[in-house]
Amino acid sequence: MDQQPLIRTTGLSYRYSRDVQTLSGINLHVERGSIYGFLGPNGSGKTTTLSLLLGLLNNQAGDIEIFGQHLHRNREAILGRIGSLIETPSLYGHLTARENLEVYRSTYGASKARIDEVLDIVGLGDTGRKVAKKFSLGMKQRLAIALALLPAPELLILDEPSNGLDPAGIIELRALVKKLNREHGMTILISSHLLGEIEKMVSHVGIIYKGKMQFQGTLAGLHGFQRQGARLHLRTSDNEAARLLLGEYAPRVGADGLHVAFENNAQVAAINRRLTGQGIDVFLLHPKESDLEQLFIDLTTAHA
Ligand SMILES: Nc1ncnc2c1ncn2[C@@H]1O[C@H](COP(=O)(O)OP(=O)(O)OP(=O)(O)O)[C@@H](O)[C@H]1O
Numbered sequence: 001m002d003q004q005p006l007i008r009t010t011g012l013s014y015r016y017s018r019d020v021q022t023l024s025g026i027n028l029h030v031e032r033g034s035i036y037g038f039l040g041p042n043g044s045g046k047t048t049t050l051s052l053l054l055g056l057l058n059n060q061a062g063d064i065e066i067f068g069q070h071l072h073r074n075r076e077a078i079l080g081r082i083g084s085l086i087e088t089p090s091l092y093g094h095l096t097a098r099e100n101l102e103v104y105r106s107t108y109g110a111s112k113a114r115i116d117e118v119l120d121i122v123g124l125g126d127t128g129r130k131v132a133k134k135f136s137l138g139m140k141q142r143l144a145i146a147l148a149l150l151p152a153p154e155l156l157i158l159d160e161p162s163n164g165l166d167p168a169g170i171i172e173l174r175a176l177v178k179k180l181n182r183e184h185g186m187t188i189l190i191s192s193h194l195l196g197e198i199e200k201m202v203s204h205v206g207i208i209y210k211g212k213m214q215f216q217g218t219l220a221g222l223h224g225f226q227r228q229g230a231r232l233h234l235r236t237s238d239n240e241a242a243r244l245l246l247g248e249y250a251p252r253v254g255a256d257g258l259h260v261a262f263e264n265n266a267q268v269a270a271i272n273r274r275l276t277g278q279g280i281d282v283f284l285l286h287p288k289e290s291d292l293e294q295l296f297i298d299l300t301t302a303h304a
Helices: 046-053 075-079 097-108 112-121 137-149 167-182 219-226 239-245 265-277 291-300
Strands: 007-014 023-026 035-039 061-066 082-085 155-158 187-192 204-209 212-218 231-236 252-254 257-261 282-288
Touching (some): 007 046, 035 046, 046 061, 046 187, 082 137, 167 187, 204 219, 204 291
Parallel strands (some): 035 187, 035 204, 155 187
Antiparallel strands (some): 007 061, 231 257, 231 282
């Protein structure tokens, strides 16, 4: 069993036009057996990255290795082991789920028995004569995933599969992704612009913002990272005394008052209590958002 990541990009960069750098130095590491959530607000570069991994865009700079091989040298062999859902799936509305799969079966060299298997995996085994245009969006999405599963891929890449789904559809999708990972041993790379949509299913997270990776690691690691960079701006009746009192926070004194790093609201309250408890008046207590915090606000706020 190799220990190298299933996907490794090194310094992946991309620009659609000469003057706009869409991706800058992306180092993506996706471990075998993981469910990797690729998070970023709209326009941050997720689809561009995934398109590069799937050879849908030509690589301009940096390196892509998948299954330990260079994508540009082993393109067909690698892509044959990946299932993906990246654009709106091309389903035939007048055909049933089974007939849709039959259309694609020979392209993938899959057996007839595989059709029953994938229908069963995605929970569409009992849709019978119902045609795809009568399906809910969630069912259409699962049928599209069934298509991607036909060649029994080791790696599944899903670009914003929750988009447009209602809460029930999102829950079904989440259960399906977990099942594919746990019962079928698939590594899954799934993108989203909302942390809440994927945090219940992923083991690892990569966050991309303005074309740059901001964080990559386990979900547990993400929670510590989230508050990094948050600073509290204080003005008091005696800034020098306040600086000494708040020594453990390593405050910085400037012309406009003090600045201290903090992690949560409880610390803000504790700082305030300590100062007022020592007779120092607090005139200003202003938690300042870092860029990172704005990023997390974007990732946790649903846009219409
Ligand atoms: N074909 C294209 N030509 C020019 N610019 C593009 C093209 N496709 C995407 N872009 C731009 O590249 C940037 C990254 O887009 P990308 O689609 O990769 O982001 P994303 O994170 O997937 O966001 P979304 O969820 O909105 O698709 C955006 O500014 C987008 O406008």
